Amino acid sequence: MKAEKIQQLNPNVSVDCVIFGFDFEQLKVLLIEREGNFEDKSQRLALPGDLIFNSENLLSAAQRVLEELTGLKDIFLKQVGAFGEPDRISKETDKQWLRSIRANPDARVITIAYYSLVQITDYAPQANSFATSANWYDVREIEDLAFDHYSILRQALDQLRMELQSRPVGFNLMPPKFTLGQLQKMYEAILGKSLDKRNFRRKILKLDILAPLEEKQQEVSHKPAQYFMFNEENYNKLRESGFDNFGF
Amino acid sequence: MKAEKIQQLNPNVSVDCVIFGFDFEQLKVLLIEREGNFEDKSQRLALPGDLIFNSENLLSAAQRVLEELTGLKDIFLKQVGAFGEPDRISKETDKQWLRSIRANPDARVITIAYYSLVQITDYAPQANSFATSANWYDVREIEDLAFDHYSILRQALDQLRMELQSRPVGFNLMPPKFTLGQLQKMYEAILGKSLDKRNFRRKILKLDILAPLEEKQQEVSHKPAQYFMFNEENYNKLRESGFDNFGF
DNA sequence: TAACTTAGTGTAAAATTTACACTTCCAAAG
DNA sequence: CTTTGGAAGTGTAAATTTTACACTAAGTTA
Known part of the structure; x- marks a missing residue:
């Protein structure tokens, strides 16, 4: 019998990924679409993210989840920060959706956000797991997202602007x-x-x-x-x- | 009967506070001392921090914990980031110490770090709870701390240096x-x-x-x-x- | 009254920033 | 073949900012 560690999900901690790309015209971000009854399209869209395993470090979890949902592999990610408002999962459509995919849908979840910059042409996102699509969206056209993902995106963008001033991070795009x-x-x-x-x-x-x-x-x-x-x-x-x- | 919400600790998430002060000579940081058998003094010293309650947002948790351990109240805190290495509680003395104060001492804990700048003369730290002392230490003289608190301190310091260049945060000191x-x-x-x-x-x-x-x-x-x-x-x-x- | 300590001040040279307009080279259209 | 459209590529003068640097002033203490 193969000795395999049982991967146990931590019900309280998730990771989310803000992946930026650039098509020589506009700044883009990689979002997944989810199945479900959502009032408007913006609520169907989310950052790729999910719960972490207990044995896994945060960065690896983010990389794993990103690959599971979008197929993007070996992406260098940088932490944006933790988002932990007790009511960050307050939208009724989000709660319903969680009930459809999680064992413990009502748990308090804090999420750790990561961001990255990639060359769009290097990666062809492939939706998988609970993502029904994974596509690039023009950052300027996004007005809202599922959960608190819109504010995570804004904060990642602020951090990107800061870092762009002090380091050559833009070359990654x-x-x-x-x-x-x-x-x-x-x-x-x-x-x-x-x-x-x-x-x-x-x-x-x-x-x-x-x-x-x-x-x-x-x-x-x-x-x-x-x-x-x-x-x-x-x-x-x-x-x-x-x-x-x-x-x- | 008074309706009181039962405060339930979240076993997986803690907060830690890096409080900087300035005595017109050196940059100082507020550390607590803990009871226990530690090889050297550095392992006895820690950032003020503890588990959060499930109903509490992260910032309030950090403020509550800071007040509980050091008496410092109404401090404006800013997030540094999440620290979640699975082995961040690997030192044997730290494990022992947790067994003495926690219901669930072996849980995987990720911590969210906050930092602040205060005028030393405005606050007289008072140790309480599991802290046996709460004092200011010269940042330059700190070589290690309990858990992963030394690396949290270094990162908070890096962030402080960054912010000092773009905002007048130093006036808080x-x-x-x-x-x-x-x-x-x-x-x-x-x-x-x-x-x-x-x-x-x-x-x-x-x-x-x-x-x-x-x-x-x-x-x-x-x-x-x-x-x-x-x-x-x-x-x-x-x-x-x-x-x-x-x-x- | 001498010694010590920090406050307070100016300048010249170098480097950086800012604002600004025209020519070049290519493909595509006519 | 000629014209047109579109981004590439280039220089300068003025203003501003940065840098390096040394002495006098005003208190207290010995």
Whole structure:
């Protein structure tokens, strides 16, 4: 008989994942859709999340749950924080839905939220488990979500904006090679403001963390742009010398 | 018969508080001492913290626990994050100690950490409950703590340093009136580096968030310094205009 | 009255930030 | 083949901010 540890769910603690993506136009977030009777579509949509196992650490739980619900595997996640209002599961439709999937549907649950930035083109979300779909949604168009997931999303977005100012996290949204125009659009989409092209270029190039490639864009109906790569080694040097403010 | 809700402890979720203070010299943190057989003193010291009640939100729980253990009341707390390694209660002395105070000592516990900044002179900590003492300790002199509290402290300190750069949180450590020298020492103590006096003064005064008072220091054995107050109204105006980087 | 301690002050050079407009290169349309 | 549309790419002058740096002033104590 195979010795297998019985995985016991902890009824009081869940994890939720805010996965951001970027399609060179807008900031997107990965949401699942659930079966059930919901007044409006927004209540059908939720962040991928579920209860943790007792033996599992929080980060692994978030990675497992994310994979179970959307198929996304080996995603680097960063904690946003804990959300634990006693009434965070107060919407009647959410309560009903929990009764349909949980052994202990009325337990007080606090959730730990994580976020990540991925290249949309690297992952094709596949709904599974209780998710009936898993798709990218434009962050600006989301007005509400199931449970307290809308406020979790807002807080993750705030944290992303903060981190974007002090670390090169945005490069995780970009493909290995990208143009300066694409990079600028990423900053603009996340920060929600437009930046001066010449000043943006001067500033980011001055840091010497972008390596220009020989290659240029192909088959675009305008002047082709040069491709760049993020130079992590140079960034690490810069960081060691105390740099922690991009100032965009 | 008085209708009283029975307060039921949640065996899986606790809160811990990192309370920072400043004595015009060093950054301090409020720690409790516990009864028990500990190899060394560091293992006897812990952040004030305990299990939450099921009906209670996380922030209120942190405030309640803080008051129960140290007497500090009505403290504004800010979340640091969740700490939930399955083995975070792995030290044998910690396990023993939990057996002496908890109904369910072997439960998996995740903890939500909060932090705050207070004026040491406003509060006289009073140990209570399972705390045998509650005192201020110099942050620089702490090398380890019970459970995973040392890493919680480090993370709270990191977060404090971040926030100090973008918001005037440091004024919470200062009395209502203070000198520029005291203010500078506060920044130096937290950031762990020395600042140029003239540049510091020019920079902070330029922001126009300090109101000079007529009053001067008394009975100091050197040239008496002018007192200032934090001008919150002006700061709010500054903030609304987009300011979010002190740049120290 | 001398010694000690912190308060308080100015400047010049360097670096950074800001605002701003035109030419280039490609594909697609006509 | 020519025109048009669209993003790429580039420089400068003015204003602001940052940096490095040393002495005098005003109290108390010895």
